[in-house]
Amino acid sequence: MGILIRSATSPSLTKIGGVPTGVGHVDWPVCKSCKGAMQFIAQVRLADSDDPEVSSLSGILLLFACQNQPGMCDDWDADSGANAALLVAPGDEPITAPLNGVTKLDLETFLSLEPYDSSLSQAFDDDNYVAAVDGDGNVLGKIGGGPVWKQGDETPSCECGQPMRFVALLEERGESGVNFGGGGCGFAFICTRCNDKAKFLWQC
Numbered sequence: 427m428g429i430l431i432r433s434a435t436s437p438s439l440t441k442i443g444g445v446p447t448g449v450g451h452v453d454w455p456v457c458k459s460c461k462g463a464m465q466f467i468a469q470v471r472l473a474d475s476d477d478p479e480v481s482s483l484s485g486i487l488l489l490f491a492c493q494n495q496p497g498m499c500d501d502w503d504a505d506s507g508a509n510a511a512l513l514v515a516p517g518d519e520p521i522t523a524p525l526n527g528v529t530k531l532d533l534e535t536f537l538s539l540e541p542y543d544s545s546l547s548q549a550f551d552d553d554n555y556v557a558a559v560d561g562d563g564n565v566l567g568k569i570g571g572g573p574v575w576k577q578g579d580e581t582p583s584c585e586c587g588q589p590m591r592f593v594a595l596l597e598e599r600g601e602s603g604v605n606f607g608g609g610g611c612g613f614a615f616i617c618t619r620c621n622d623k624a625k626f627l628w629q630c
């Protein structure tokens with residue numbers, strides 16, 4: 427693969443697991459179905475996208491899904507209330523996970539971002555994206571390009587009526603503990619009209 431972009435001084439704000447990092451206040455989301463605290467899955471710094479409509483928004487997208495009763499709360503569904511995508515401002519609030527519920531993944535994985543290179547073998551059937559790569563060089567997702575669906579197109583609509591814009595894809599791969607139904611992919615979207623609305627879903 428190509429050259430990895432790494433910062434020697436500060437960890438990437440695009441990562442899988444841990445707790446939200448480098449953000450302002452977050453109300454930790456609760457599952458509409460079981461009322462338990464959701465699991466924090468990942469965060470994406472929008473500035474890491476090569477899509478100008480996305481990167482011009484300075485926020486950080488936080489992705490959560492309910493894992494309190496795996497398979498029972500429809501956490502794959504963008505509109506079930508069993509997952510959450512929160513677009514939040516950068517900041518330095520210390521965020522802690524709720525004590526009750528399945529709220530954290532097994533591992534925290536910081537992701538480096540690698541520009542698409544058509545001369546190299548790529549992880550996705552797509553182009554013009556930025557690959558999200560862990561410290562061992564494993565591609566765990568991508569930012570930008572298209573959603574590369576596993577099933578049919580499920581691009582969600584915003585409550586304003588506009589189809590949402592794809593931001594990032596996250597693979598259920600590696601040892602992070604992400605559960606997308608077994609080999610699935612998560613898909614994150616924002617509304618470029620409202621600028622503060624986001625949705626998340628997964629397919630396997």
Ligand SMILES: [Zn+2]
Binds near residue numbers: 508
């Ligand atoms: Zn639930």
Ligand SMILES: [Zn+2]
Binds near residue numbers: 584585586588623
């Ligand atoms: Zn909207």
